[in-house]
Amino acid sequence: MNTRITNTILIVMLVLNLAFIGTWWMSKMKQHNRMHHAGDFHNMGLHDKGGMFLTRQLNFDSSQSAKTEKIFHEHADRMHKYEMEVNRLQRDIFKCMSQDSPDSIHAFVYADSVGILRVAIQKEFFRSSIAIRQLCTPEQKKKYDDLMQNMTRRMNHSLDNHAGAGHHDSL
DSSP states (O other), X not given: OHHHHHHHHHHHHHHHHHHHHHHHHHHHHHHHHXXXXXXXXXXXXXXXXXXXXXXXHHTOOHHHHHHHHHHHHHHHHHHHHHHHHHHHHHHHHHHHHTSSSOOHHHHHHHHHHHHHHHXXXXXXXXXXXXXXXXXXXXXXXXXXXXXXXXXXXXHHHHHHHTTTSOOTTOO
């Protein structure tokens, strides 16, 4: 009899904990979605910090800084759209996988679309990087190239550390 009561209490506590965690997570997701839908993407600060970092490191004048800020804002808008579309496609892939009879044809079409978007993201990064580099004086270009090479080395090092792990969007 005591075992039944203990098990019942444990199950009720587990359900309450799951409800609490689910409610907390949903409130965080709603807050995140409100920021994106309200147009606060620019206020998230990621590209602002990048622009400020470049402005300081390259010693940009006010004209260069203003142009860089515009490039960063346009870049952030395009990247946000790409990432939203990748997220949508990944949800569609999961829907295809979670059916009793998985729909591999559509899943592979969606996966191909994710790949196309990943290429577009790389091209966007290239375009915005070139646009910023073109704002630089010859001395600033040398510093910019060093910064970009350092960033690439760090990114590659980070990827090397995760070489055995599958990517979050891989099938």
